[in-house]
Amino acid sequence: MAKTVPKKKITPKKTEKKKPVVQKSISSKTKKPAVKTESKSKPSPMKKGKEVKSVTKKKKPSEEKKGPLVVEKKIEKKKEPERTFVPPPTKKEEEPKEYKTIRTEINKIMKNKYLPISIIDGIIERAARDKKIEAKIKNIIEKALEEYTKNLIDPTEACGMISAQSIGEPGTQMTMRTFHYAGVAEINVTLGLPRLIEIVDARSTPSTPMMNIYLRDEYRINPDLAKEIANKIEITRLTDVADIEMDLVNIFISIKPNKKTMEKKGITIEDLLERIQSVRKLSAKIEKENIKVTLDEPGYKALQNTNETLKNLKIKGIDGIKRVIIRKEPNEGYVIYSEGSNLKEVLDIEGVDPYRTTTNDIHAIARELGIEAARNMIIQEAYSTLSEQGLNVDMRHIMLVADVMTADGTVRAIGRHGVSGEKSSVLSRAAFEITVNHLLLASQRGESDELNGVAENIIVGQPVNLGTGAIELVMNPKKPKQKGK
């Protein structure tokens, strides 16, 4: 009795129509396909966060490529002369011979069929470990191909809706509190629902910015060198290394450096003097072990003001980085964790590994390393926030959200100031938020709503152009009669 045939899900017509659009959107996102092949191998290592990353890396030489993924962009984009060029980590370690032979064999079996790289790598790794498996590799590949094809997503699937639900639904099970970071007890990091909302909102600065600063070569092995870098990064103010005393009678300020901390931070009294002299309207000189600061225009008020500026005077370090902690990580060496974030300047520090250093400030990543890196960071941050809460959400859902946020080359928020506010449909925008303004503006601009999306068609009372609603095959009710004759 049913007149439609909902089972058939392929509408070849649709795709043809859309071809010209494809071209257009590719041009705006040309960067993507180039990186695509690499990000294929990504899901597995990213799941476990940074710490495990290095471990897996050792095991799977084939994935050595990960690091450079982020970097490529950086080199093309940033060609500031003062930035010292750091050669990328040694090119992909040569695959062991047996790996290579297995790979060529697999390629022979596969012919022109496609399997995700991570799967092939998984098979190679196992085959190399176990001869028994290697013997049956053909069988395994065939089975994997069969299962892979079986597991492909259906066309017309409303994947966006499913992703939104899959991320939103466990939201009710998350905590609201700020906890200590699992790795470093000393740094507070926003976690749980507030952090997830922050990511999705694409806030310009995270509420608790922090960085994981990885080091290069000898710096990560030698604790002294690591400490030196940490001192360069952590902001040190005058009050941290010296006592400041005001002499109200003789109108001068005497600065008594604290030797112990000075030494610890690697600052000499000359450094101090130099920094103090950079402040305007005063002169300073070293007297014994102290520094005496006198004003160019002496006065009680001026003295107080100068006292304040001196207290907050930056001696050393990078703006925004409040505190650093050095920790020795297994299989890695020394890693610097910082409270506060300033990606741009940290990357310029000698000895910092620019290929692995990260921050949770997504906008900073987008600025410094490009949109593709920002996308990866959104994925990683959202995924780790969710899994830290013990919630299991498929990578693909988070990837889709990250891709929607970064699709036009900028980081856009999910909400009325970002993705939703830029929708082309008037009705959809009006139904979301700020209804009246959207309608008035639409009338002034003479906009027309083509009724392509979900919200619009629901408003108008038509079937939605997704899932089974996307099929436009209808049976002609007259036909059966003719057949009867």
Place this chain on the structure above:
Amino acid sequence: MAGRNITKKIGALEFSVLSPNEIRKMSATKVITADTYDDDGFPITMGLMDQRLSVIEPGLRCKTCGLKVGKDKCPGHFGHIDLAMPVIHVGFVKTIRNSLRATCRKCGRILLTDKELEEHRKTIIKNNNEGRDNAYIFKTIISSAVKTEGCPRCGTQSGKIDLDKPTSFRENGKKLTPTEIREWLEKIPDEDLPLLDINVKSARPEWMVLTVLPVPPVTVRPSVTLESGERSEDDLTHKLVDVIRINQRLQENRDAGAPQLIVEDLWELLQYHVTTYLDNQTSGIPPARHRSGRPLKTLAQRLKGKEGRFRSNLSGKRVNFSARTVISPDPNLSINEIGVPKEIARELTLPVRVTTQNLEWCKNLIKQTAAVEKPGDNYRPRVNYVKRFREGVEQRMKVTEKNADDIAEKLELGFIIERQLMDGDIALFNRQPSLHRMSMMAHRIKVMPNRSFRFNLSVCPPYNADFDGDEMNLHLLQGEEAKAEAEILMKVQENLMSPRFGGVIIGGLHDHISGCFLLTYKDKTFSKEKTSEILATFKYKGKFPEIHEENGESFIYGKDIFSVLLPKDLSIEYKAKACFHCEVCEAANCPNGAYVVVKNGKLKQGIVDENSIGSFKGRIVERIIRDHGTAAGRIFIDDVTRLGIAVVTVIGFTTSIDDEDIPNEAKRQIGEGLQKAQNKINTLVTAYEHGELESLPGRSLEETLEMEIMRVTGRARDMAGEIASKYLGLNNSAVIMAKSGARGSMLNLSQMSGCVGQQAVRGERISRGYKYRTLPHFKKGDLGASAKGFVANSYKSGLNPTEYFFHSMGGREGLVDTAVRTSRSGYMQRRLVNALEDLKVESDGTVRHTGGEIIQFMYGDDGVDPTRSTTGKAVDLDRIIYDVKQEG
């Protein structure tokens, strides 16, 4: 499927501003009288309730189109009010301001050179072609035009335009009247409008200064007759009355040549009324109020917000053929079924077209209506209505006891009967909040006595339902396509796997897990009789499990009973929930039986618990669904839950307060441990007070102390828990529940029998309350354990008053947290859904916006459906290799 035609499809909706001419043209009448009805209760002509603006009383005919309201559907007709003086439309104030600032007051051109204008025009066209946003260009045009001094064309100096919110403009401090503004805007030539973000085809700036006001049809603002016979008008009508009244006074005064001051006052008053008519929440002016003091709900308020037209009537719609009642559990139903109360089944209907095949059956159904129902009779569906079509007109007859036989006789082919529900009908079942697609699934109806909806307990997790008074909704599908779709895509058995993480979300819970645990723990045996009893609960028809004999007694192993449910080709190995996480896993030789081995459909060893059959984790359930399809999965879940319950019933399973009893020796040990912790804290505090405490890097001394104490108290609780659980073995029901994952955790148990532990608010020890102390029971500045919320007692031993108070503080925080969280995450989900709802996987594997924009070139980078993936992995390699190894 009654008379379904291929209906027209709306191609697009266009938005534009109404011009005064259009308003007059579409107007059915001019409205000049501020009154609605005369003394006889008859609508006044040219009043606000003029019958040409459509009618609201049923039976009356509209004087414009001659149609009745309701069935005939007179759509309603607009009227208009001619405003004596023009007023500004609040919604367009910003555009008016920009237009005034950017154009010349004399020649009306934008204050930029032709060259600049041409450049801007080009970029706008370019951006439009590339689908980019133009907002920033309009901003630059306006800001650069404002800066220009003197018109590049006529040289006129432009004044500074100020906007006094909400609607009055000043030029160089002198007030601009709406009339002047309108004249100015009229001068702006068409070719300059696109640069001001105005589409010439849909709007002219001068239309944003109103000279005519459309009066919406009566149907938009129906009046209500109260019980007392009094009429109560709609808010819009009230506002329109105000507008007309002031408009009349203004006109009279102006015509009579009243002083400028009076005219201006009235003009402003008219502006106020028109403004509030359009939007009663304009900032800067007091909202117009009803006599009772309630602010009026005018046009903008009707559309706006959650209760506005858009979100409550357009995006969400009311439906018929639905029911709602309290839910309760019924373990005897299949997960696909739902028990529907007879009362509901009799009320809701499904349409059935009478055909040659079902004519007799339909007649019988109709005749049933006349049959007398005796108590104890089986439910038999009847027919509520019969519909027929005469010359395209639908006629609907109510079937009653009296006319049932009559109608049955007259029944013809092509009629549609609306029959009551019967077993096997498909319906959608839903619980709010509908957070994911599994919140609405299709069930098969089973009509039952009593008044609640009933369903299998295993279906609770996807709905997130419990039975503490929850209510749920049922929706009946009226079309054949809808029914087919629900059957194929929405049935519970089709939703066993979650798209969120590619695992099962429906499985056994609570007693089902305890039952299977008891059945498979160690070498539990059952007599022949007990075995039969258990197997009978799920109507097992296969081979009887293997009977063993020892010392003349025959018995059956519990594991063999469980194996009865497993498909013959099932081979799987995994760790059970009861795993102790030993350092070296002995896998198949696990001494605790926590390693499950199933080979060829036989449970060789291991305990069946949450990791085997539970929702979210059940490995066996997942495997069966993957290998044998959803129907097999459904049958397995149905049977395994019944099996679990049967085992629990046969063996007996109960927990009580003495399950938390621990021997005195254990109590002594716990006491000792707590004392040690107490001492440790005291030493920490003294060290802190003497300044001997070494602070952690980057922390103050106070923070360091707090962290150290938190660590000590945390360890103290763990210690108590360990000692307690040492004395609570697996012969203890509460422990069985915790270990098998049926309910509760070891933490719960240790809190009951050992020590409750540190209470925390905001992740810190409790510190608020009185000055320097939490409660007056303690000394000021006391930093000890008990003064800061450490509860040393167990729930069983009972909390002392201060402990009880601290515990309540912790508990309250939890409640507040939940309340805040639900609203926050709800809004986040709404935003996510709105941003992602239009995405679709195309036939070529890309993900695109419905507009055509590509979001991903391959869904999820590998094109794999998360639902079908094995917890995220595209292909389950371990499994394939295991299988291949088994083969050879």
